[in-house]
Amino acid sequence: MSKEYTIPACSGMKIDIKQGQSITVIDIEGGQVVDFFAEVNGNANEFLSTGVTIDCNESLKLNIGDIIYTNLYHPMMKVLSDDVGEHDMLHPCCRREMYEFFYHNGGEHPNCFDNINRVLEEQRAIITPVNLFMHTKINTDGSISVEEPISKAGDKIVLKALMDITLGVAACSVSESKCNSGRCSSVKIVVD
Numbered sequence: 274m275s276k277e278y279t280i281p282a283c284s285g286m287k288i289d290i291k292q293g294q295s296i297t298v299i300d301i302e303g304g305q306v307v308d309f310f311a312e313v314n315g316n317a318n319e320f321l322s323t324g325v326t327i328d329c330n331e332s333l334k335l336n337i338g339d340i341i342y343t344n345l346y347h348p349m350m351k352v353l354s355d356d357v358g359e360h361d362m363l364h365p366c367c368r369r370e371m372y373e374f375f376y377h378n379g380g381e382h383p384n385c386f387d388n389i390n391r392v393l394e395e396q397r398a399i400i401t402p403v404n405l406f407m408h409t410k411i412n413t414d415g416s417i418s419v420e421e422p423i424s425k426a427g428d429k430i431v432l433k434a435l436m437d438i439t440l441g442v443a444a445c446s447v448s449e450s451k452c453n454s455g456r457c458s459s460v461k462i463v464v465d
Contacts, residue, residue, distance in 0.1 A: 276464045280307075282457040285388030285443035289314065290434045290464060295353065298442075299461040300406050303426040304454030306445035308366050308385040310402040311349060312393070314437040319343045323362035323401050333411060335360045341403060341432070348435045356428040361407035363417065366400045367447050376449045385443040393441040404445070405430055407452065421451040 279301075280286045290296060290311075298307055312320040322344040329346065330339045336358070341350040368386035373379030389400055406424040411417050444460045445453055 278462045278464070279459055280442060280444045280462065281459050282444050283383040283388075283446040285385065285392045285441065286462075287392040288440040288442065288462060288464065290438045290440060292434055292436050294434050295465045296350070296432045296434065296440070297429050297463040297465070298405055298432075299427065299429040299463065300357075300422075300424040301426065301461055302458040303424055303428065304406075304422045304456075305424070305458045305460055306361075306407040306422060306447070306453050307405040307460050308389065308400075308402040308443040308445055309405050310366075310389050310400055310441045311438045312441070313343060313347075313349075314439055317393075317395060319345050319347070321349060321402065323403060326403070327362055333362065334358075335362065335403065340435070349438060350432040350434055353431040353433050355430045357406055357422075357424045357430065359406065359408050359423050360430070361404035361409040361419075362401075363409055364401070364404055364407070364419075366402060366443070367445065372449075378449075383446040385445055388443040388446075389441040393439065400441075402443075407445075419450060419452050421454050 325342040366385035369379040408420040
């Protein structure tokens, strides 16, 4: 039975997923980044690792057929289909300190770090999710720049859970840059 979840702009949600289920993440309006994090059910010490995923896939890009791995090098999810083909695995969740550093507005700014920690009822020191639909340009000289997402309204990525997991997902809160096309919007997740 299919379940749909809408994550409002600048907020987060916890979703339990069983091994074998598919997870469809939909950019409803287009140009919206999704901070996509997960941990193994019953073990908060084993969680999605972008570093291990980059290592195992030998790529900074996430492609159809690639596996997303845990910090213990266990296969967590597989990419089944992808309308966009542009996702970021380098940047940690936005957080108050980041807003203060770049925009001088840290204060009570909504952020993915707090949103994911809150929904998972944790206080991780850092969260580096797969930033779905985020367009980070990697230049030949090693410099990077965050560009406007290329995702359009209704674009989606579909993943298959390879173990029982708990998602901590946030609709990114950055409206101050090109990250979310200068505005924040809701995203949808469908679990089958």
